[in-house]
Every structure is written in structure tokens, then in C-alpha cells.
Amino acid sequence: MAKVKETEKEIDYQLMHAIQNGDMVSFNKMVDRYKNRLMSVIGRMLSSPDEAEDIVQETFVRVYQHRQSFNFQHCFSTWIYTIGLNLARNELRKRKRFKHYDIDDMEGHETEFAVDAKVPNHIPQMLDAVIKTLPNKYRIAFMLRDIQELPYDEVAKMLDIPLGTVKSRVNRARMMLRDKLKPRLESRNALSKSTLLPVSLLW
Amino acid sequence: MRCRKVRSYLSAYCGDELSGRRKLAVSEHLAACAECRRAEADYRSLIEAGSQLSTVDVSENFNAKLLNRVARERFAETRTKAYLPRKAPVVRWTTVVAPIAVTASLIFAFLMVGFQPGTDNFDPGTARNTDNSYLTAQPVKNPNMTNSSMQKDWSLTSQMARADRLDRMSQRIVERIRANSIPSTTGLTNVSATANQPAPWNQTFYRIRPVVRIYQTPDVQKGGNTAY
Numbered sequence: 402m403a404k405v406k407e408t409e410k411e412i413d414y415q416l417m418h419a420i421q422n423g424d425m426v427s428f429n430k431m432v433d434r435y436k437n438r439l440m441s442v443i444g445r446m447l448s449s450p451d452e453a454e455d456i457v458q459e460t461f462v463r464v465y466q467h468r469q470s471f472n473f474q475h476c477f478s479t480w481i482y483t484i485g486l487n488l489a490r491n492e493l494r495k496r497k498r499f500k501h502y503d504i505d506d507m508e509g510h511e512t513e514f515a516v517d518a519k520v521p522n523h524i525p526q527m528l529d530a531v532i533k534t535l536p537n538k539y540r541i542a543f544m545l546r547d548i549q550e551l552p553y554d555e556v557a558k559m560l561d562i563p564l565g566t567v568k569s570r571v572n573r574a575r576m577m578l579r580d581k582l583k584p585r586l587e588s589r590n591a592l593s594k595s596t597l598l599p600v601s602l603l604w
Numbered sequence: 605m606r607c608r609k610v611r612s613y614l615s616a617y618c619g620d621e622l623s624g625r626r627k628l629a630v631s632e633h634l635a636a637c638a639e640c641r642r643a644e645a646d647y648r649s650l651i652e653a654g655s656q657l658s659t660v661d662v663s664e665n666f667n668a669k670l671l672n673r674v675a676r677e678r679f680a681e682t683r684t685k686a687y688l689p690r691k692a693p694v695v696r697w698t699t700v701v702a703p704i705a706v707t708a709s710l711i712f713a714f715l716m717v718g719f720q721p722g723t724d725n726f727d728p729g730t731a732r733n734t735d736n737s738y739l740t741a742q743p744v745k746n747p748n749m750t751n752s753s754m755q756k757d758w759s760l761t762s763q764m765a766r767a768d769r770l771d772r773m774s775q776r777i778v779e780r781i782r783a784n785s786i787p788s789t790t791g792l793t794n795v796s797a798t799a800n801q802p803a804p805w806n807q808t809f810y811r812i813r814p815v816v817r818i819y820q821t822p823d824v825q826k827g828g829n830t831a832y
Contacts, residue, residue, distance in 0.1 A: 428674070432667055437659045444660035454662055458670050465674050525653045547654035553621075572615040579646050586646040 406552075413477035420468050432461055435481055442482070442544050443489045445532060456492060460485040476555060483559045486541065493537065524585060531581045535574055542567055543574035605629045610640050618647040 413434075419427035439460060444453040463484050471480060532540055545556045546567070553571075557564045579586065610633045616622050617630045634641050740759040756762070 436662045436666060440662045441659045461670055462673055465677060525657050528653045529657055547651055548657050575615040575650060579650055586649050
């Protein structure tokens with residue numbers, strides 16, 4: 402696992418060297434490597450996919466603009482996630498100041514009922530829906546650690562918080578999620594035991 | 605280890621983040637407690653579900669849109685003044701009007717204060733009266749003066765008259781010295797004298813002419829005119 406991480410890091414560094422020398426093909430490769438990873442995190446932070454995509458695009462533009470200032474002693478993934486998360490958090494902060502109302506939501510709050518009707522049965526899909534209800538700081542820590550599977554120390558650097566705080570936030574997020582998904586998880590575990598099926602086949 | 609404590613470690617235990625004795629203690633407890641084992645299974649399912657969560661993909665034309673924008677950035681980086689000059693500076697009315705208003709108000713305030721009647725400021729419209737009071741100014745308190753000297757007239761005119769008188773006396777002394785008629789009471793022999801010339805370098809120098817002191821009393825005149 403660690404070796405895979407090292408190889409990934411090496412590829413990032415090679416691409417970044419080429420980008421610094423003005424190679425746009427390498428930039429395109431870098432975009433392909435990170436666009437969906439960033440979208441998975443930022444898309445779950447912001448409710449609108451279009452806005453999330455704008456933020457991801459802005460992240461790559463910033464990477465291009467500041468390519469010469471990249472420090473090769475640090476991890477590229479840490480750098481790009483930090484830029485993306487900061488932009489997303491700024492967007493959330495802006496939203497707090499200016500509350501937006503969608504014109505569809507104003508017609509009898511029909512969408513509120515629609516959400517309940519759409520609750521999925523599969524656990525990963527349920528998890529996807531429940532994650533959005535977590536407070537922001539727990540949600541981001543959980544997404545980076547358990548969905549993106551980044552090491553704790555990298556998450557700590559990205560969020561600029563101590564390692565212990567990251568661990569406690571991730572654990573707190575898991576506890577909250579478990580409480581929210583408890584009935585579904587218990588029934589699935591019981592079914593798994595009685596049928597002796599692998600857990601993944603039940604999803 | 606009790607159930608409550610084990611539950612607080614379960615999330616970290618399932619994430620393989622515990623080590624040493626704590627991990628061992630949790631394992632031992634789980635082997636014996638069915639309720640905690642169920643909670644452990646929940647956490648493991650949750651973590652597994654997290655790693656299997658589908659990625660959110662960007663739209664198909666994301667790369668094209670991004671590269672188009674980056675191309676614009678590259679153009680902006682390489683532009684020169686020759687074919688794409690920068691914008692002319694925007695002059696806002698606040699940056700122009702505010703300093704002018706402040707300067708005008710300061711000048712107005714200065715003029716209003718400067719031309720107030722009755723003050724001692726320079727007024728180009730009227731001739732200034734000559735103040736001769738310094739010629740007759742007297743010292744008010746001077747601890748160095750004796751009573752007898754306090755009774756003297758210390759006006760500048762009197763002091764100048766006194767200085768003249770001393771000067772004349774000095775001239776007379778010099779004349780008497782030159783005529784060898786210096787009084788024997790001084791004990792000086794073989795002397796020569798000069799009234800205003802410096803003494804020759806090889807001669808012993810005696811200063812006979814008394815020092816004339818002129819006193820200035822700053823508080824006698826309002827406005828602090830020079831009193832000598």
C-alpha cells in the first residue's frame with residue numbers, strides 16, 4: 402500500500418515538473434488523475450453539482466497559475482486538496498451570508514417530501530445521503546479519511562488541524578453515521594449471518 | 605475493560621488505528637461480549653461502505669472547458685503592452701474631490717483665523733505700530749541684585765548711557781597709562797595700555813575695563829519683545 406502511494410507521488414512529481422516547463426499534455430493528465438477525486442469530496446460538500454464542478458475547475462486553474470510556487474518537499478495531493486477545500490469552504494461561507502432560494506422550492510415545499518421518498522435501500526447509497534446531514538467539519542474529515550482513504554497526517558495538513566483532532570473528528574463522524582444507519586446496518590448484519598453470504602454481495 | 609470504554613474505541617479499532625495493550629484489551633472484550641461484537645460489525649460495514657462509495661464524476665466536457673480557461677490564463681500571462689495595453693486607471697470622484705475639499709477647508713480656516721481683528725498676527729492692510737517699551741523695561745525680580753542696585757534705573761537707555769560713561773573712563777585710564785601717570789596704588793610698573801586693541805602675546809594682560817552687564821526680563825512685556 403505504501404509502495405503504491407510512493408509511486409503515485411512520483412507520478413505527480415513528474416507531471417508537475419513537466420507542467421512547470423509548460424507541458425499542457427501533462428496538465429491534462431494531471432486533471433484526469435484528480436478531477437473525479439476532487440469532485441467526490443467537493444460535490445458532497447456543496448449541494449449543487451454545477452457549483453461543485455465550478456469549484457473543481459477553479460482549483461485546477463489555481464494549480465496552473467501557481468505551478469511555479471509548488472514545493473516538491475510536500476505531497477501534490479495535499480496541495481491540490483487544500484486548494485479545493487479552501488475554495489469550497491469559501492463558497493459555503495458566502496452562502497451563509499447570501500441565502501439562495503430555488504424557485505422550485507417555493508412552490509409548496511414539494512421537494513422536501515420527495516427526498517424522503519427517494520431514500521435508497523443500499524447501504525453505500527444510504528451512506529451517501531446521510532453524510533450530507535453531518536456537520537461540515539465531521540463530514541470533511543470522514544470523506545477525506547474513509548472515502549478518499551487518505552492518511553491521517555495528510556488530512557491534518559490539508560485541514561491545518563492537529564492529528565489528534567482529525568482522529569477524533571473521524572471517529573465522531575463514524576459514531577454519528579452509525580447511529581443514523583443503525584436499523585439498516587443491524588438488519589443487514591443479521592441477514593449476513595443467517596445466509597452466510599459475504600457482506601459485499603448483500604449490497 | 606467495560607463495554608462503555610470499548611465502544612469509544614471501536615471506531616478506531618475497526619479502522620486499525622489502535623495498537624499495543626489497548627488493541628489487545630478490546631479484542632479480548634469482543635471475544636466475550638456479543639453486544640459489542642454487533643457494534644463492531646456495524647462499524648466495519650460502515651467503513652467498508654465508505655470505501656465503496658461511488659465517485660462523483662465531472663461532466664464530459666470538463667477537460668475542454670478547463671483547458672479553454674487555462675488557455676486564456678496563458679494568454680494573459682504572455683500579453684504585452686504593445687498589443688494589449690492594460691486598462692487606463694479609473695479616476696473616482698472621491699479620490700479627486702475629497703483632497704480638494706480638505707485643502708480648501710484648511711485654507712479657509714487658516715484665513716479666518718489669520719484675519720481675526722485684535723490678534724497680534726501680521727496684517728498686511730495696516731501699518732504696524734512701533735513698540736518702544738523695551739527701552740524703558742525694568743527687571744521685576746532678580747535674586748542676584750542688591751537693594752541698592754534694584755533702585756537703579758535699569759532701562760536700556762540708562763544702561764547704554766552707563767556703558768558710554770564706562771567707555772570714556774576706560775579711554776581716560778588708557779591715556780593716563782600711556783602718559784606714565786598710572787597711580788602707584790595699583791602696584792603695576794612698566795605697563796602699556798590699549799582701549800580696543802588686543803594685547804601683544806608676550807605681555808601680561810590685565811583687563812581693566814569693567815564688564816557691562818545688560819539684564820533681560822522676559823516677563824515684563826507681553827509678546828516677548830527683545831528687551832535690549
